[in-house]
Amino acid sequence: MTTAADRRMPASVRMRRALTNGRVTAVLIMLPPALILFTFFVMLPLGESAWFSFFNWNGYGAPSNFVGLENYDRILNHSVFHIAVGNTVKIVVISLIVQMPLAMLLALLIYKKTPTNAVFRLIFFLPYILAEVAAGLIWSFVFDGNYGVTASIAGGLGMGNVFILSDPDWAFAAIMTVIVWKYFGFHMMIYIAALQSVPQDQIEAARIEGARRLQVIRYVQIPAIKPAIVVSAFFAIIGALQVFDVIIPLTNGGPSNQTHTIVTYLYTFGLTRLNIGFGSAVGVILFVGAVTVALFYQRIFMKRAQG
Missing domain, CATH: 1.10.3720.10 (MetI-like)
Structure with a gap:
């Protein structure tokens, strides 16, 4: 938990503390895999669905009949x-x-x-x-x-x-x-x-x-x-x-x-x-x-x- 005293510290001191207590290391190790999985299995399918919704497409081949x-x-x-x-x-x-x-x-x-x-x-x-x-x-x-x-x-x-x-x-x-x-x-x-x-x-x-x-x-x-x-x-x-x-x-x-x-x-x-x-x-x-x-x-x- 961040206290008021912590917020008054210089940014360099807060960064050094974060590095020493392992928080930044944990974030750097655990965040990229989660972001990759979220991107490939959530964001990309959602983006493709939004794109396909503008086409009259039966699922075979590339969508080409744009219908807005x-x-x-x-x-x-x-x-x-x-x-x-x-x-x-x-x-x-x-x-x-x-x-x-x-x-x-x-x-x-x-x-x-x-x-x-x-x-x-x-x-x-x-x-x-x-x-x-x-x-x-x-x-x-x-x-x-x-x-x-x-x-x-x-x-x-x-x-x-x-x-x-x-x-x-x-x-x-x-x-x-x-x-x-x-x-x-x-x-x-x-x-x-x-x-x-x-x-x-x-x-x-x-x-x-x-x-x-x-x-x-x-x-x-x-x-x-x-x-x-x-x-x-x-x-x-x-x-x-x-x-x-x-x-x-x-x-x-x-x-x-x-x-x-x-x-x-x-x-x-x-x-x-x-x-x-x-x-x-x-x-x-x-x-x-x-x-x-x-x-x-x-x-x-x-x-x-x-x-």
Whole structure:
């Protein structure tokens, strides 16, 4: 940490100190490899995507059919893209108002270190460990109207065959159910770690003062883990912008393109149709949106949580 006295020192003295304590050496050794990897695997692909987005290109040979902003115009006027953006926003909202409160509730119930709670933590965390594609395939069987669990329940109620994933009104609700089931365990573990770090003497002091269980949660534990909640919400928002692997095995964006997110829209209308220029434009829009959300969130909410 740099103190006020250090800042008043001449630059030559500060440099000599940095050289003797090994900081500059560590930076010179560790920074170049990180910069090289970041340049080759992040900056160059982003730059190429931005360049390809100005071409009508199928991915073969060098791009030559320059179309300017035509790809962006097609995207912004495409009704399916509007649906994809709306679905992505819905996932963000459901993650914030359903997934996170559910994770918080379970964390408050099982955050104490006991053998029984450890078993429940493992059970609730297992869906997050499961691969997204595997989870999608499992739930596609659950929702199957002919042979799955849904078919058995519907048959027992005398409703006949019910095809949830083929119904435009219910397919995306089914997807959001799977997303909540898949990722709430991740947020639960964040809250458990934060709750375990809350000083026990604060909780005991509140109880001595006559605070009830809900009052302890509201006025002691929740304020104490506010930074963890802010970080959890950030992960929920960024994760919602990237949802892909769960949707493909469930609906592949159907029926009638009603369950696309921005990423599945990019995959379907860009990569699978060999319209790489169009897909690159979608990727650029997604990147700009994600960076904007991240910067805004960090400047507004994370600073408040730290303050």
